Amino acid sequence: MEKKHNITVDVAGSEHVKYVSEINNTIQSASEERGTGIARRTDDYITSKMNEGKAVIALDGDIFAGFCYIESWSHNKFVANSGLIVAKQYRGIGLAKQIKQKAFELSRKKFPEAKIFGLTTGLAVMKINSELGYKPVTFSELTDDQAFWKGCQSCVNYDILMRTQRSKCLCTAMLYNPKWEEKPNSQQKTEGKIISFKKWLKRKNSKEDDNFSLKSKLKRVMSVNAISSLFRNNNETYAETITVRNKQ
Numbered sequence: 613m614e615k616k617h618n619i620t621v622d623v624a625g626s627e628h629v630k631y632v633s634e635i636n637n638t639i640q641s642a643s644e645e646r647g648t649g650i651a652r653r654t655d656d657y658i659t660s661k662m663n664e665g666k667a668v669i670a671l672d673g674d675i676f677a678g679f680c681y682i683e684s685w686s687h688n689k690f691v692a693n694s695g696l697i698v699a700k701q702y703r704g705i706g707l708a709k710q711i712k713q714k715a716f717e718l719s720r721k722k723f724p725e726a727k728i729f730g731l732t733t734g735l736a737v738m739k740i741n742s743e744l745g746y747k748p749v750t751f752s753e754l755t756d757d758q759a760f761w762k763g764c765q766s767c768v769n770y771d772i773l774m775r776t777q778r779s780k781c782l783c784t785a786m787l788y789n790p791k792w793e794e795k796p797n798s799q800q801k802t803e804g805k806i807i808s809f810k811k812w813l814k815r816k817n818s819k820e821d822d823n824f825s826l827k828s829k830l831k832r833v834m835s836v837n838a839i840s841s842l843f844r845n846n847n848e849t850y851a852e853t854i855t856v857r858n859k860q
């Protein structure tokens with residue numbers, strides 16, 4: 613029979629400090645089972661995350677179900693989402709996804725300018741991060757804050773990180789850059805160029821622009837390929853206008 617859960621996923625506060633040992637023990641057993649690194653944090657550290665409103669906790673009633681925390685680095689230029697754990701009995705029902713979503717929202721709210729990143733060896737986390745808009749990057753793109761990398765000391769693979777002068781390890785680095793949101797996509801760019809082109813055509817009809825070189829003006833707003841594709845794409849009126857004007 614399918615188990616019914618009533619799970620809430622919230623930003624953790626001081627009222628959740630009672631779950632700290634359980635969270636750390638669950639991380640510890642998961643780390644031992646996987647045989648790969650999950651950096652362990654002290655109980656005090658997890659407690660401070662909760663008190664600072666920098667952690668997300670999932671509870672099934674009052675039973676611990678999952679956890680994750682955030683921390684800023686390099687003077688708030690970066691935020692890491694770390695320590696993701698879902699208790700065994702709650703795995704495979706999309707809980708990690710919900711926790712990561714909440715941690716992502718919390719990171720964006722607290723540090724809107726920061727790049728958000730995480731390190732992982734797990735496919736589940738890679739999938740979730742990709743859905744949130746993260747991209748895989750080399751370690752060179754991450755914070756160079758010594759304190760962050762010090763946190764890897766408790767990982768079983770720390771020697772690899774040290775051997776490579778912190779340039780690579782078994783974890784994949786994934787990063788979300790809020791600047792990516794601001795960039796217009798290629799469709800928006802094309803639309804922008806078409807609008808400029810239409811405005812220019814209007815102006816071209818006025819006397820003041822009559823002496824302006826057609827070619828140089830066109831090149832200002834569009835690439836040669838874009839112009840020819842615009843003409844190809846059923847915009848014969850503009851094509852004709854250009855031809856007529858060009859002959860004048």
Ligand SMILES: CC(C)(COP(=O)(O)OP(=O)(O)OC[C@H]1O[C@@H](n2cnc3c(N)ncnc32)[C@H](O)[C@@H]1OP(=O)(O)O)[C@@H](O)C(=O)NCCC(=O)NCCS
Nearest residue numbers: 642696697698703704705706707708709732734735736737
């Ligand atoms: C990894 C972990 C957090 C996943 O939690 P979860 O709640 O079971 O994950 P979800 O149900 O939200 O699944 C998210 C996606 O990952 C996939 N997934 C989940 N566990 C997976 C696994 N072990 N291997 C491959 N894919 C997995 C799911 O199918 C889902 O993909 P979909 O969106 O394509 O369906 C959980 O297994 C865990 O706590 N493991 C031990 C600690 C750990 O590894 N932490 C990560 C440190 S970076």
